[in-house]
Amino acid sequence: MKKLSELIFNNTFSHLPAVFGTPIKPQPLDDPFLVSANPKVCELLELDPVQTSTEYFINLFTGNDQHSAMAPLAMKYTGHQFGQYNPELGDGRGLLLGEVLTSYGQKWDIHLKGSGLTPYSRQGDGRAVLRSSIREYLASAAMDGLGIKTTHALAVLSSNTPVFRETVERGATLIRVAESHLRFGHFEYLFYTQQHSELKLLADYLISNHFADIDSKADDATRYRQMFNTIVFLTAQLIADWQAVGFAHGVMNTDNMSVLGLTFDYGPYGFLDDYDPGFICNHSDYSGRYAFNQQPNIALWNLSALGYALTPLLEKDDIDHALESYQILLQQAYSKNMRNKLGLKEKREQDTPLFANLFDLMKKQAVDYTLFFRTLSSIPHAELKTSSHHFQPLFKNLAPLEVWLSLYADRLEKDSLSDTDRLALMRASNPKFILRNYLAQQAIEQAEKGDFTLVEQLLKVLQNPFDEHPGFATFAEQPPEWGKTLEISCSS
Template identity: 40%
Template sequence: MTLQFPFEHTYAALPANFFARVAPTPVASPRLVKLNRGLAVQLGLDPDQLATPEGAEILSGKRLPEGADPIAMAYAGHQFGHFVPQLGDGRAILLGEIIDRDGVRRDIQLKGSGPTPFSRRGDGRAALGPVLREYIVSEAMFRLGIPTTRSLAAVISGEGVMRETMLPGAVLTRVASSHIRVGTFQFFAARGDTDGVRRLADHAIGRHYPELAQADRPYHALLDAVIARQADLVARWLLVGFIHGVMNTDNTSISGETIDYGPCAFMDEYNPAKVFSSIDEMGRYAYGNQPRIALWNLTRLAECLLPLFSDDKDKAIEQAQFALGEFAEKFTAAYQAGLRAKIGLFTKADGDEALVQDLLDAMTSNQADFTLTFRRLGDVALDADNDEAVRGLFINPTTFDEWAARWRQRTALEPQTPEERREAMHRVNPAFIPRNHRVEAVIQAAMNHDDYAPFEELLTVLSKPFEEQPSFAAYADPPEADQRVTQTFCGT
């Protein structure tokens, strides 16, 4: 039976300079290693059919499904602050769009499916390791409740890809509400193509913010909406200790989803200056810099939209600056509300920000584990006899004791019971995150031994991050000294 993908192609209907038509390059012998069956059902696809050899051929790009109109999208971008006027999908090909069961339009894209006109001397392929990393982390982010692209499938290509050494190749099928980036707007703005910027803005409004189409100033409203979503997204990242690693403008989605999981990582011990990406030598995209960089990226988007704001450049700049000025307030509101929830506060009071910041400062100086400190704090809220579980995370436990005394004074002002406080804290403080040493162990087992049992087990654990899972308790533990992962790497 032929697989049915009810594709639509609104992006491919835009002018020809928005993309390049290109078919995936067939791979040698595709083998499905993971299918996201729940996501397939959500997309209205038959998971049993996708799990067949024919399905593996489609999910690897060896065979095109009926109705596909494969394209590589054009975009530009600032990479580590340096502008590149043409980037584009160098190893990703968009097959088409599907309306899911909730009525949401989703892109179906193959990542690692061969070279495109935007590959810039690259091979257009992906190694198995980065494909598994993106599958694990993107699905973990989804379960953590953070807006994200998702992974439908991972397929071994049956071919090697050359990086520093020869590595097994793979293809990821990625699902996104769209792949429109800040860099997509920059592609047209850099060419002085105001009509292209306008067409793209109209498309983005229609796809992501249809309620803005009737606004008095729809392009201003678009910028406002993207700012709001980015402020909320980055706040959510910080609240779970996530470091994106490459917050280039071409990796900043205007839909407000986390996109492009390259050298990303989750912190173990808390440190605002923490960097994992091997290519971020100056710490531009360190954990604590992410809000500042998000605003920087949004400023680049605002620059692209200036011609749509007003023919008077000074007036347009003033309007853009006003919009950008809202970012700090929106981010701070989302971040501080999240931090209050993490320490079990149900109300807002003077001194709360200082109380939380003092805890974070103490965690930094004591190298306390970010995830475990907040998770175990919920148990401390239930019973003071549980203090030792958090004290033991601090080099100097009395630092926690001093903070905890103030915290208890603050929580005593609220009527919630200890049980209610613990339950609320455990709803927002995960027990399980994709710890770097666990992700690395999974990748090594797959690459060196063709063993996917660790991969499957890790996905099982991460599918319920807020639940106690006694049989998998070890997955909550931070790494031992010899297990630490200090650098993560880009898939290219």
């Protein structure tokens, strides 16, 4: 494990031409202090966790000190926001500080959110607040714990700097760590400004730094086709994973879409409590464009926008072929995820109506999505047809559930998986804990009063959400009614 001063930086993105961003230093926060640091992310960077509590760490990541090997850069990109192209986007409140190179050859972007004004801040102040920083910090840990590709958060820091939103809040920073911060919007920016040579340069950069499976000796047409095919595949896998765990992103603009298939830019996200396929987690999304059940289609829309931006590099037939594969890839990944959730090894024709009947039942009775599957994961096959009482707190009417449980038990008889292996698979596929909005809100309210205990407890539990954590059973309970109706917006 290393000290901060011993980290090795290889800032490849800052070596690209000036059109890719603007060098700028973070603006200091007043009287900064550490809220929480994630030791698992320290391990990714080979950073000694003790370093996160040092004065140098706190000052460095609140703009009050500098690291000689960092090259802070506000990245320039554009994108489609709620379906409309916006040419004015970019890192408006964050900076790519540098890229850490580990001893095993992995490169990690270090990005500071809440770092102050940049040329792309528009009418904003370039700041982040403690509330949104804690939400992203916990969400990225939760998604990683669930095994879903995501950016990571090394730490949250706060300060006495006032930031004005609906009320006066504490200025904060979040240290985001990711394999790359390249977005669909990076390619859109270069396409719409007709910088086609730079577009090609960015594609080459992406391939050489992140898509090692693409043959560097292949001709350009082949490499770019494989690049887009890979992005389509990664995006389909990501959306399948979101849908299986009941995660709604809330703002799937193209500037919030990672070319590496990472869950990216956490804002008004939400996990399903009661099963509602039309769940809208962003109260600013008046049309429901980014509702939970719209995410698969929106991802395809975004991929189409990316494909259009790549037309200087790709033939139309290659773009269309890749886009046509998306639905198949998504369905394959989602079907596998759902079979795992129900402990089914083989795929059979009757599985589709079995899933559909279950979702219809859960919707009609507003059943807690996570608790249903977790409860089902503990019931042996021999007890299924008489097990409806286990679901008493979740269902208003158990009779339809009893019918479904009987069909499910019959289906299991046609599967080759042993009951022991089935239950183990289900417990490894159905988390006991998710980051419910009301828990995040309680952690925020305590943190704003200087108590970070709940932040730390949630971090510990969410990093291993499939474990029992007997001391924290209340985190797995159904939320109170007020906890299901919290309004979350894009406000940072």
